[in-house]
Amino acid sequence: MRICLDAGHGGKDSGACGAYSKEKNIALKAVKYLGELLTEIGFEVIYTRTTDTYVNLLDRAKLANANAVDLFVSVHCNGAANSEANGTETLCYERCKAGECIQSALISETGLRNRGLKIRKDLAVLNSTRMTAVLIELAFISNKTEEALLNNDSWIIRCAKAIADGICRCYGIPYIGEEAEMVTETTMNIGGSNKIVRRILKDGENYVRLRDLESIINIGYDATTKKVSISAK
Numbered sequence: 001m002r003i004c005l006d007a008g009h010g011g012k013d014s015g016a017c018g019a020y021s022k023e024k025n026i027a028l029k030a031v032k033y034l035g036e037l038l039t040e041i042g043f044e045v046i047y048t049r050t051t052d053t054y055v056n057l058l059d060r061a062k063l064a065n066a067n068a069v070d071l072f073v074s075v076h077c078n079g080a081a082n083s084e085a086n087g088t089e090t091l092c093y094e095r096c097k098a099g100e101c102i103q104s105a106l107i108s109e110t111g112l113r114n115r116g117l118k119i120r121k122d123l124a125v126l127n128s129t130r131m132t133a134v135l136i137e138l139a140f141i142s143n144k145t146e147e148a149l150l151n152n153d154s155w156i157i158r159c160a161k162a163i164a165d166g167i168c169r170c171y172g173i174p175y176i177g178e179e180a181e182m183v184t185e186t187t188m189n190i191g192g193s194n195k196i197v198r199r200i201l202k203d204g205e206n207y208v209r210l211r212d213l214e215s216i217i218n219i220g221y222d223a224t225t226k227k228v229s230i231s232a233k
Contacts, residue, residue: 001071001171002044004064006125007031008076008135011054016079018147023077024052026150030075030138033160041164041173061128071098071167072133074125077141077150086143087113091135093126094119099134102166109162110155112139112146136163 007028009015015023028049035045046067048060064072078089088110090103099117107114115137120126126133138159139146149155168175187194188208197208220229 002046002067002069003038003167004046004048004067004069004072005031005035005038006048006060006072006074008074010049010052013054016077016141018141018150019144021141021147021151023079023141026077026138026141026156027075028052029153030156030160033157034073034075034163037160037164038167041168041175057124058128060125064133065130069131072125072129072131073102073163073167074133074135076135076137077139078137079142080140081142083142083144085140086146087115088139089115089118089137091118091120091123091126091137093121093133096132096134098132098167098170101170102134102136102163105162105166105169106136106138106159109158109165110139110149
């Protein structure tokens with residue numbers, strides 16, 4: 001099964017902005033986590049963007065159509081003039097099982113206000129795609145409490161897992177749940193130098209395997225005291 005993941009906005013289009021963050025960046029992070037999970041489960045995943053670039057809305061739909069995907073999932077953050085507005089909602093061109101399952105899984109996982117499944121026929125990524133398409137509004141970036149959640153990696157990972165769970169429920173596919181590991185790259189300052197290392201995200205926690213650091217640091221182990229010593233090379 002092939003899924004197209006769409007990180008909302010990008011490049012010159014920041015999307016909604018909070019006190020210190022932008023929708024485009026949060027959407028991209030969430031989509032990358034989600035894509036890794038879905039790939040691990042066994043889905044074929046394509047992306048409308050994987051970097052901070054602007055992609056025309058119709059071009060996003062055309063990409064999905066050209067690749068004959070089975071499901072189009074667009075991830076966003078909501079925004080409102082009223083800073084008290086809150087909650088999670090899923091938009092679709094017409095009611096669909098995928099939207100219902102994803103919305104249900106997100107609310108079950110996050111406990112945020114359930115704003116429900118909403119019909120929107122005016123959005124290009126919903127009305128110009130030939131397959132089932134959903135647009136997810138994770139939370140309100142304009143709400144102080146929810147902006148903090150949207151900028152918490154562990155919370156975003158939980159959302160990605162919930163979306164993946166919802167997709168699996170919709171299509172009757174077993175969900176791998178907590179066993180999934182997502183590997184990304186991060187920069188660590190070691191001995192005064194910046195080094196690129198692999199970061200493992202599992203069950204909401206961040207890990208770096210010591211064996212992945214052996215090329216850039218000295219690692220020693222005392223079997224008597226069972227202590228690990230680390231020094232820069």
